[in-house]
Amino acid sequence: MAYLNEAQHARISAAVAAAEEHTAGEIVTVLADRSDGYSDIQLGWAIAAATTALAVLTLFPDFFLGIVDRVLGGWNHQWHPQAVLSLALAIVILKFLAVWAIQFWQPLRFALIPGPVKKARVREAAVRKFKVGAERRTHGRTGVLLYLSMREHRAEIVADEAIASKVPAEVWGGAMADMLSHIREGRIAEGLIAGASDVGHVLAEHFPRSDDDVNELPDRLIEV
Numbered sequence: 292m293a294y295l296n297e298a299q300h301a302r303i304s305a306a307v308a309a310a311e312e313h314t315a316g317e318i319v320t321v322l323a324d325r326s327d328g329y330s331d332i333q334l335g336w337a338i339a340a341a342t343t344a345l346a347v348l349t350l351f352p353d354f355f356l357g358i359v360d361r362v363l364g365g366w367n368h369q370w371h372p373q374a375v376l377s378l379a380l381a382i383v384i385l386k387f388l389a390v391w392a393i394q395f396w397q398p399l400r401f402a403l404i405p406g407p408v409k410k411a412r413v414r415e416a417a418v419r420k421f422k423v424g425a426e427r428r429t430h431g432r433t434g435v436l437l438y439l440s441m442r443e444h445r446a447e448i449v450a451d452e453a454i455a456s457k458v459p460a461e462v463w464g465g466a467m468a469d470m471l472s473h474i475r476e477g478r479i480a481e482g483l484i485a486g487a488s489d490v491g492h493v494l495a496e497h498f499p500r501s502d503d504d505v506n507e508l509p510d511r512l513i514e515v
Contacts, residue, residue, distance in 0.1 A: 310491025326416035337391035417447035
């Protein structure tokens with residue numbers, strides 16, 4: 292799913308290039324639709340729903356067996372063990388399939404994902420992208436990744452070794468706040484531009500550009 296058009300991509304690339312004018316650091320921007328498929332969470336909710344349904348049937352068997360009797364025509368009949376077990380199995384299967392299937396509706400799927408899980412998966416995805424696209428790919432190990440994951444409504448900033456040793460993680464808070472303030476209002480390109488600019492200012496302070504500095508990583512936005 293593409294969130295930005297070519298003109299917005301060009302603006303972000305230009306902003307990254309401008310942010311790198313006064314620093315030896317290299318900024319990489321990544322925009323992702325999501326950081327994970329969360330199939331394990333989908334399966335977990337389906338299992339939990341099915342297990343809960345079985346537990347409720349076990350606790351209140353007469354109530355549910357009475358409902359089945361009325362649905363079948365109101366005749367009270369003897370529920371032998373095989374019939375009860377068959378009913379329990381049918382309820383478990385139907386409940387599992389229903390909850391599993393309804394989670395293919397994306398708003399519900401992501402609403403059911405616990406916040407700490409989203410945070411951890413976004414961080415893991417950002418680190419993976421950083422290792423592939425920026426880590427140790429610059430001469431001075433001065434790469435920084437701005438990672439934005441839209442479905443989870445989360446962003447991460449990951450820095451290479453040389454930067455992480457000099458710049459505490461808290462310093463990136465301002466850049467994160469500026470970026471997210473725009474993105475919350477739907478201005479994705481403006482958010483990434485603001486984030487790149489703020490990161491550039493931090494890098495320029497700690498890693499000023501030398502006369503022989505070359506651009507080692509692409510300035511373009513990577514949208515996945």
